[in-house]
Amino acid sequence: MSSASKTLELLDYFSPTRPEIGLSQLCVMARRDKATTYRHLQSLEETGLVEQNPMTRRYRLGPALLQLARTREVTVPRKNGAEAPLRALADATGETSHVSVMSGKTLYNLMSCESPRHSIRVIIDIPTFPLHATASGLCALAFGREDLFEAATERLAAFTPKTIASIDALHASVSSARETGFGKTMGSFEIDVHSLAVPVFDQSGLLAGSVAVASVATRFTPNLEHIVRTHLAKASRDISHNWGGTVPANVEQAWAKTLKRCQELETTS
Amino acid sequence: MSSASKTLELLDYFSPTRPEIGLSQLCVMARRDKATTYRHLQSLEETGLVEQNPMTRRYRLGPALLQLARTREVTVPRKNGAEAPLRALADATGETSHVSVMSGKTLYNLMSCESPRHSIRVIIDIPTFPLHATASGLCALAFGREDLFEAATERLAAFTPKTIASIDALHASVSSARETGFGKTMGSFEIDVHSLAVPVFDQSGLLAGSVAVASVATRFTPNLEHIVRTHLAKASRDISHNWGGTVPANVEQAWAKTLKRCQELETTS
DNA sequence: AGATTTGGTTCATATATTGAACCTTTATTT
DNA sequence: AAATAAAGGTTCAATATATGAACCAAATCT
Numbered sequence: 001m002s003s004a005s006k007t008l009e010l011l012d013y014f015s016p017t018r019p020e021i022g023l024s025q026l027c028v029m030a031r032r033d034k035a036t037t038y039r040h041l042q043s044l045e046e047t048g049l050v051e052q053n054p055m056t057r058r059y060r061l062g063p064a065l066l067q068l069a070r071t072r073e074v075t076v077p078r079k080n081g082a083e084a085p086l087r088a089l090a091d092a093t094g095e096t097s098h099v100s101v102m103s104g105k106t107l108y109n110l111m112s113c114e115s116p117r118h119s120i121r122v123i124i125d126i127p128t129f130p131l132h133a134t135a136s137g138l139c140a141l142a143f144g145r146e147d148l149f150e151a152a153t154e155r156l157a158a159f160t161p162k163t164i165a166s167i168d169a170l171h172a173s174v175s176s177a178r179e180t181g182f183g184k185t186m187g188s189f190e191i192d193v194h195s196l197a198v199p200v201f202d203q204s205g206l207l208a209g210s211v212a213v214a215s216v217a218t219r220f221t222p223n224l225e226h227i228v229r230t231h232l233a234k235a236s237r238d239i240s241h242n243w244g245g246t247v248p249a250n251v252e253q254a255w256a257k258t259l260k261r262c263q264e265l266e267t268t269s
Numbered sequence: 270m271s272s273a274s275k276t277l278e279l280l281d282y283f284s285p286t287r288p289e290i291g292l293s294q295l296c297v298m299a300r301r302d303k304a305t306t307y308r309h310l311q312s313l314e315e316t317g318l319v320e321q322n323p324m325t326r327r328y329r330l331g332p333a334l335l336q337l338a339r340t341r342e343v344t345v346p347r348k349n350g351a352e353a354p355l356r357a358l359a360d361a362t363g364e365t366s367h368v369s370v371m372s373g374k375t376l377y378n379l380m381s382c383e384s385p386r387h388s389i390r391v392i393i394d395i396p397t398f399p400l401h402a403t404a405s406g407l408c409a410l411a412f413g414r415e416d417l418f419e420a421a422t423e424r425l426a427a428f429t430p431k432t433i434a435s436i437d438a439l440h441a442s443v444s445s446a447r448e449t450g451f452g453k454t455m456g457s458f459e460i461d462v463h464s465l466a467v468p469v470f471d472q473s474g475l476l477a478g479s480v481a482v483a484s485v486a487t488r489f490t491p492n493l494e495h496i497v498r499t500h501l502a503k504a505s506r507d508i509s510h511n512w513g514g515t516v517p518a519n520v521e522q523a524w525a526k527t528l529k530r531c532q533e534l535e536t537t538s
Numbered sequence: 539a540g541a542t543t544t545g546g547t548t549c550a551t552a553t554a555t556t557g558a559a560c561c562t563t564t565a566t567t568t
Numbered sequence: 569a570a571a572t573a574a575a576g577g578t579t580c581a582a583t584a585t586a587t588g589a590a591c592c593a594a595a596t597c598t
Binding site for chain 4 (some may be wrong): 568
């Protein structure tokens with residue numbers, strides 16, 4: 001692994017719950033030598049990606065990130081295009097909704113939006129979504145580049161007892177997502193969280209990310225599920241449009257079929 | 270120079286005006302070998318700091334930056350604390366106001382705010398402020414760490430004919446800033462832009478950044494100058510407070526003396 | 539269709555990275 | 569207040585990693 005990659009990986013150890021890290025502590029976490037880690041931090045500091053708190057001498061993320069993030073959002077205004085539809089989705093479903101962005105082989109958390117309807121809420125606080133364990137990830141595998149599947153199977157981390165653990169099981173879930181147009185997980189990343197997701201597209205015509213609703217399991221009734229599915233489709237259309245793309249016909253068809261079947265089940269019961 | 274630093278420097282070539290860069294183009298700009306640059310971009314892509322536009326094959330800033338920037342702002346909420354006072358400053362002066370953040374030996378542009386009063390406006394679109402050529406930089410040199418001065422003199426880039434070009438001249442300007450509490454430049458970075466700046470402090474008691482007003486030269490009358498100085502002092506107090514610090518007594522005294530002298534000059538004239 | 543540019547890859551060479559050991563400063567304990 | 573521990577920071581020989589000339593493939597232009 002290149003020295004640059006090792007340096008950049010250090011950034012991932014910083015999070016809202018661990019905003020400042022001392023040199024020694026970071027060495028332990030990253031399992032690296034102290035001299036090496038120190039030099040890596042120096043490189044990051046030169047560029048303003050991290051800085052040292054003069055009071056504690058610990059390191060924290062730096063001010064250059066704000067600058068770069070602004071430029072990114074000017075370049076590719078994903079957040080701007082997702083905000084309103086996501087708010088609407090959260091309001092309509094009463095559950096936490098979130099949007100992710102595909103880049104390379106990784107699905108990045110772009111933003112999440114909680115609904116004020118309930119006081120027990122799902123909080124989305126991970127930087128990237130595991131492809132095999134989240135509804136968003138299943139959408140990415142179902143509608144994204146072919147080689148993602150291989151990448152996903154390289155390490156099937158088990159987050160809960162319900163996490164998909166075999167390649168066959170993953171294949172089945174992905175096929176199901178492709179057929180229905182919806183990625184669905186029930187407690188596979190966080191126990192007691194049921195999620196539904198749909199793909200989002202941009203002007204390249206390729207998968208650009210996904211939008212999802214993460215619901216508290218006990219609230220996830222068939223009725224809610226139907227509401228979520230309907231509004232997810234709408235959110236995907238809106239966000240795709242804002243991102244310069246459109247939902248492909250095959251996905252629209254899959255949604256139509258799935259929503260129709262749901263309705264039939266309801267009326268017959 | 271370390272490989273990691275060279276990799277990170279690539280990020281600086283991306284800007285709102287140059288949002289996407291092809292491999293060959295980046296090699297020319299950075300004066301690097303193609304194979305090297307390609308590998309560096311790979312490292313950045315792995316971490317999500319850049320991504321490749323699938324349509325153009327060119328590279329652009331990546332989605333991980335939004336994530337990291339959010340964490341930075343949660344860790345050190347500079348933007349949040351600066352927004353309202355900056356708005357007030359721009360409204361009171363009718364000129365573009367901006368806040369910078371000191372990190373290491375670099376003064377980073379945090380945010381700027383234009384006033385709608387005039388249709389000719391100064392636009393602040395640089396990622397970092399040269400210490401010797403901007404009012405904000407002079408404040409940093411006057412009230413920041415001692416070793417900044419040495420760093421600043423290493424390369425006195427000439428942006429305009431009025432840019433400070435000698436160590437002695439820089440020393441004089443910094444001394445003046447220290448005495449008056451205000452950094453002042455007249456066309457030293459952009460011709461036709463006159464700037465005034467004051468230091469901002471955080472809970473460490475050290476200089477944390479600066480707040481400045483950049484005015485179109487022809488509008489910069491003694492009357493406006495007095496208004497700007499008064500409101501800069503207020504903005505610095507407010508932002509310092511929001512950042513957990515206070516303006517040190519010596520700075521307050523310098524301001525008081527300077528503002529009093531201004532008033533005297535006005536009444537006698 | 540041929541030429542040209544750009545993205546991407548290979549491999550021997552040489553240079554930058556590494557980590558054990560050491561030093562210095564700061565914080566804690568006795 | 570002195571002793572101790574812990575953390576930040578530095579050095580240098582060994583060696584793993586970065587480098588760039590040359591090359592290939594694919595896309596774009598003429």
